[in-house]
Structure formats: C-alpha cells, structure tokens
Amino acid sequence: MTGMSGVGKSTVLARLEQRGYRTVDTDVGGWIENAPLPDGTGMEPQWREDRIEALIAEHEHSGEPLFIGGTVLNQQEFYPRFKEIVLLSAPLSTMLERVATRSTNPYGRTAEERDRIVADTAEVEPLLRSSATVEIDTRRPIDEVVDHLASLAAMDRGTAGTPHAGSA
Numbered sequence: 745m746t747g748m749s750g751v752g753k754s755t756v757l758a759r760l761e762q763r764g765y766r767t768v769d770t771d772v773g774g775w776i777e778n779a780p781l782p783d784g785t786g787m788e789p790q791w792r793e794d795r796i797e798a799l800i801a802e803h804e805h806s807g808e809p810l811f812i813g814g815t816v817l818n819q820q821e822f823y824p825r826f827k828e829i830v831l832l833s834a835p836l837s838t839m840l841e842r843v844a845t846r847s848t849n850p851y852g853r854t855a856e857e858r859d860r861i862v863a864d865t866a867e868v869e870p871l872l873r874s875s876a877t878v879e880i881d882t883r884r885p886i887d888e889v890v891d892h893l894a895s896l897a898a899m900d901r902g903t904a905g906t907p908h909a910g911s912a
Contacts, residue, residue, distance in 0.1 A: 745813040745893070746872050747832035749852055749861050750839030752882040752889070753813040756832065759890045760811050765897065768799060770814030771849075781817070790818040800825050809897035815868070820875060828896050831876035834883055836865050 747753055757767040770776055770791060779790040791814070800822065803810040812826075823829055834842075839861060843852025851857055873879065880892055 745811060745830045745832055746815045746819065746876070747882075748815065748839055748865050748869055748872075750842040750846075751832040751834045752842070752886070753815075753832055754848060755886065756882070756889055756893065757811060757813045759886060760893060763890065763894065765809055765811055765894070766803075767811045767813070770796075770812060770816070775814070776816060779818075788817045790816050791822070793818065793821070796822060811893065811897075815872070823875060828877045829875055830893065830896070831872050831879045832882050832889070833869070833873075833879055834881065836862065838883060839865070 745753055745756065754769050754771065757769045761767045768775065775792055775795055776789045777792050778787040780786075781788050796812075799810075799812070840852070840858055843849075843858070843861065846852075852861060878892075878896065880889055882889055
C-alpha cells in the first residue's frame with residue numbers, strides 16, 4: 745500500500761494486523777535509510793533493499809498474505825514482486841486535517857511539513873496513481889477500506905509467492 749502522508753496507511757495496516765494479517769509499516773523499524781538519488785544530486789529516504797528483499801523472500805516461502813505499507817523513492821523496484829499496488833488516497837484537505845490531529849506520528853504538524861505534503865501530493869501522487877492497480881479512497885469507513893484490502897488477499901489466496909496487497 746502506498747499513498748501520501750495522512751491517507752491512513754498506518755491505521756489501515758494496524759487494522760489488518762488486528763484481523764490476523766501480516767503487515768509491515770516501513771515507516772518504522774529500520775526499513776528506510778537515506779540513500780543517494782539515482783542522479784547523485786542528494787539523498788532521499790529509500791527502502792533498505794536488503795531488508796525488503798529478505799522480507800519478500802520469506803513471504804514467498806510462506807505463501808501467506810503480506811501487506812507492506814510506505815512511500816519511498818525506490819519502491820517501484822519491487823513492484824514486479826507484488827500482486828497488487830494499492831494507492832490509498834484522500835483529498836488534500838482531509839490529509840492535512842489528519843496529520844494535524846494524529847497522535848501516532850508527529851510528521852505534518854509544522855507549516856514546513858504541511859507545505860511539503862502539499863508539494864509532494866501535487867508531484868508524487870500522480871506517479872503513484874499511474875502505477876497503482878487499485879485505488880481506495882480512505883474517506884470511506886475504515887472497516888470498508890480494510891474489508892476491500894482483505895478481499896484482495898482472499899481473491900489471490902491461491903497465488904503463493906506473491907505479496908498480495910503490496911508496496912510501499
């Protein structure tokens with residue numbers, strides 16, 4: 745699952761985990777490192793490819809559904825290994841309201857961070873949308889969003905070796 749700050753990735757992953765699914769929120773737990781941009785002009789948070797590769801390899805052996813959430817520059821490198829690329833989306837006003845009031849993540853509280861969310865939404869979200877196989881509007885009730893994701897995993901249950909609702 746991927747999407748901009750404030751769409752509800754962490755909340756959705758927590759609910760999926762409560763339902764017994766294996767989930768990984770790559771925003772926490774050392775899944776991301778600052779790495780050089782491909783053009784060498786600077787650094788950008790990116791998935792630690794060794795850890796993500798090991799996670800996916802472990803999943804491929806188990807065949808159990810795996811939901812990976814996050815949004816980083818190099819996530820597309822792993823898209824061929826995912827059954828679905830799910831974009832969680834919401835209007836910018838909803839995202840900004842959520843980041844201002846959430847208690848689990850301080851990102852988005854400063855004016856500078858909110859400006860970055862606005863700019864990233866304009867620049868990055870269209871790229872995420874163009875590679876998504878499914879888009880879910882997170883203004884829907886959380887249980888409906890989670891039910892939709894769970895249905896994707898159930899439809900593909902027999903496809904062992906492929907993360908079911910993956911990506912970033």
